[in-house]
Amino acid sequence: MEERLPALKEELGAGFCVVNAENTADGAGLTPRLADRLLAAGADALTLGNHVWRRKEIGPYLDSSDRVVRPANLASSSPGRGLAVVPAADGTPVAVLNLQGLLFMSTPISPFEVLDALVEEARAQARIVLLDFHAEATSEKVALSRLVDGRVTAVFGTHTHVQTSDARVQPGGTAAITDAGMTGPHDSVIGVKAELAIRRMQTGMGVRFEPASGGVRIEGALVECDAEGRALTCEAVRVPVP
Numbered sequence: 659m660e661e662r663l664p665a666l667k668e669e670l671g672a673g674f675c676v677v678n679a680e681n682t683a684d685g686a687g688l689t690p691r692l693a694d695r696l697l698a699a700g701a702d703a704l705t706l707g708n709h710v711w712r713r714k715e716i717g718p719y720l721d722s723s724d725r726v727v728r729p730a731n732l733a734s735s736s737p738g739r740g741l742a743v744v745p746a747a748d749g750t751p752v753a754v755l756n757l758q759g760l761l762f763m764s765t766p767i768s769p770f771e772v773l774d775a776l777v778e779e780a781r782a783q784a785r786i787v788l789l790d791f792h793a794e795a796t797s798e799k800v801a802l803s804r805l806v807d808g809r810v811t812a813v814f815g816t817h818t819h820v821q822t823s824d825a826r827v828q829p830g831g832t833a834a835i836t837d838a839g840m841t842g843p844h845d846s847v848i849g850v851k852a853e854l855a856i857r858r859m860q861t862g863m864g865v866r867f868e869p870a871s872g873g874v875r876i877e878g879a880l881v882e883c884d885a886e887g888r889a890l891t892c893e894a895v896r897v898p899v900p
């Protein structure tokens with residue numbers, strides 16, 4: 659990201675960049691130092707997911723950060739928030755939201771329970787609203803994207819590490835992609851050295867995972883919107899990093 663993101667933002671004409679950073683620290687969690695490095699590399703805001711607490715030191719950092727959010731539907735006593743408002747390159751305020759899915763995940767509060775209030779809180783502060791929905795099941799991500807159609811600018815699915823081919827603008831003007839994919843080594847099993855992931859599956863025994871290194875790509879999605887925050891275009895991004 660440090661090598662490629664600044665030029666990539668320019669090539670794509672991107673005025674704002676959100677990075678899901680939940681597995682930045684050797685494939686699990688995020689540390690304050692790595693969060694700062696991603697922000698310095700050109701990310702305007704960072705989102706997280708189910709691995710948010712893998713590095714304990716991120717807790718106090720989340721409490722004080724105005725650019726790094728964790729899923730809003732975690733235990734209310736946990737550090738951090740699920741909403742940040744950050745200015746884009748031209749000064750336009752952009753609200754960034756993070757929610758975690760319910761299906762096949764351990765999630766304390768249903769995203770559907772908190773969605774309306776969260777979106778309303780965001781819209782009171784910004785016309786452009788970006789939601790990272792960190793979830794496993796494609797059905798849940800498609801359903802939630804449809805539920806907020808016309809109320810947010812874009813819903814980016816994350817968590818599966820596999821980019822889906824359904825980047826679209828829905829009828830109400832909300833862009834959506836079920837999964838934005840993985841920035842990392844694709845010569846792997848979703849980022850992990852293939853032989854280690856396969857051995858764990860074959861034996862059912864604990865095998866320590868290590869990140870792979872080959873076939874690195876930046877993956878994501880590019881959304882264009884108008885001043886009202888209505889999406890005009892949405893396309894998947896896949897960029898090899900030599």
Ligand SMILES: [Fe+2]
Pocket residue numbers: 680707708709792816817818
């Ligand atoms: Fe995840």
